[in-house]
Amino acid sequence: MKESLSFDHRPDAALGDALRRALDPGDPAPFVARVLARADQVRAVSWDTVLARWSRLGVAAAALVALSAGYVVGRAGMSAPAAQPSMAETLLVHPAQADVGIVLASVIDN
Amino acid sequence: MSDPQPPHPVPRIPEQDPAAEGVLVALAVAGDRAAFGALVERYAGVARRVAWAILGNADDADDAAQDAMLSALVKLDQYDPRRPFGPWLLRIVANAATDRRRRRSVRRSEPLDVGFAAGGPRPDATAERRALGERLRQALAALSERRRAAVVLFDVEGYSHAEIAAILGIPEGTVRSEVFHGRRRLRALLGDWKEEA
Numbered sequence: 001m002k003e004s005l006s007f008d009h010r011p012d013a014a015l016g017d018a019l020r021r022a023l024d025p026g027d028p029a030p031f032v033a034r035v036l037a038r039a040d041q042v043r044a045v046s047w048d049t050v051l052a053r054w055s056r057l058g059v060a061a062a063a064l065v066a067l068s069a070g071y072v073v074g075r076a077g078m079s080a081p082a083a084q085p086s087m088a089e090t091l092l093v094h095p096a097q098a099d100v101g102i103v104l105a106s107v108i109d110n
Numbered sequence: 111m112s113d114p115q116p117p118h119p120v121p122r123i124p125e126q127d128p129a130a131e132g133v134l135v136a137l138a139v140a141g142d143r144a145a146f147g148a149l150v151e152r153y154a155g156v157a158r159r160v161a162w163a164i165l166g167n168a169d170d171a172d173d174a175a176q177d178a179m180l181s182a183l184v185k186l187d188q189y190d191p192r193r194p195f196g197p198w199l200l201r202i203v204a205n206a207a208t209d210r211r212r213r214r215s216v217r218r219s220e221p222l223d224v225g226f227a228a229g230g231p232r233p234d235a236t237a238e239r240r241a242l243g244e245r246l247r248q249a250l251a252a253l254s255e256r257r258r259a260a261v262v263l264f265d266v267e268g269y270s271h272a273e274i275a276a277i278l279g280i281p282e283g284t285v286r287s288e289v290f291h292g293r294r295r296l297r298a299l300l301g302d303w304k305e306e307a
């Protein structure tokens with residue numbers, strides 16, 4: 001072991017060996033086994049997370065599609081040609097055109 | 111400033127075979143359990159020692175090292191393969207150990223057995239080594255967390271000051287200072303031990 005206390009930049013092999021022996025954590029096999037067992041759980045959880053994320057995305061996408069479809073259908077309904085005026089409208093707007101044929105047609109439709 | 115090469119190469123895991131290690135990491139990212147197992151096995155020792163250096167006791171160190179390995183597994187896709195794997199992993203280990211230390215009121219190391227501390231009976235070399243180990247652990251426990259980690263990473267694991275700075279997230283100059291003061295304390299202790307023996 002070096003006796004000098006100078007500010008040197010080289011690892012001290014003797015001190016390192018003594019410390020390595022002092023800090024020897026023992027057989028790594030049980031540690032490795034524990035880590036791998038937990039890693040399997042982490043991987044399983046992460047797959048669940050991925051699937052859950054995709055599931056949430058799927059629900060959000062379906063909601064978006066439904067909203068879009070509703071909007072499109074609504075717009076289409078608003079821009080559709082006006083329906084035939086009802087008999088009441090015809091009578092109110094053009095009383096002169098009111099005749100028996102119109103009234104009968106209205107009764108038959110209803 | 112670059113560190114000169116040590117006169118006696120310190121056994122250092124990251125220098126074993128960086129190319130093979132890169133392959134292991136790539137396989138582990140792809141979900142290869144055996145590859146991840148090989149990485150864990152390769153770094154188990156250093157991870158547990160570094161965690162011990164920060165936490166000061168073996169049980170917490172093992173828990174922290176285990177958490178760090180799992181955290182590394184989750185973050186493996188963020189690892190830059192152009193950089194050495196060891197410092198990247200040990201940064202995670204150091205953070206996990208530091209977090210654990212902050213979260214819990216971590217118990218200090220068990221007090222040294224009086225018989226060992228006082229240089230009690232040492233019937234053989236094994237007992238003597240064990241006693242020295244106990245004494246070293248006690249001396250390490252008396253150092254600050256950062257100083258312990260710096261000394262262990264430098265003298266035990268063979269990392270450079272720059273790498274230790276990256277691992278511990280502190281300036282390189284601070285690493286040099288911590289290593290200097292830490293090893294001075296430990297050398298003094300070991301010197302006393304030799305005189306007692």
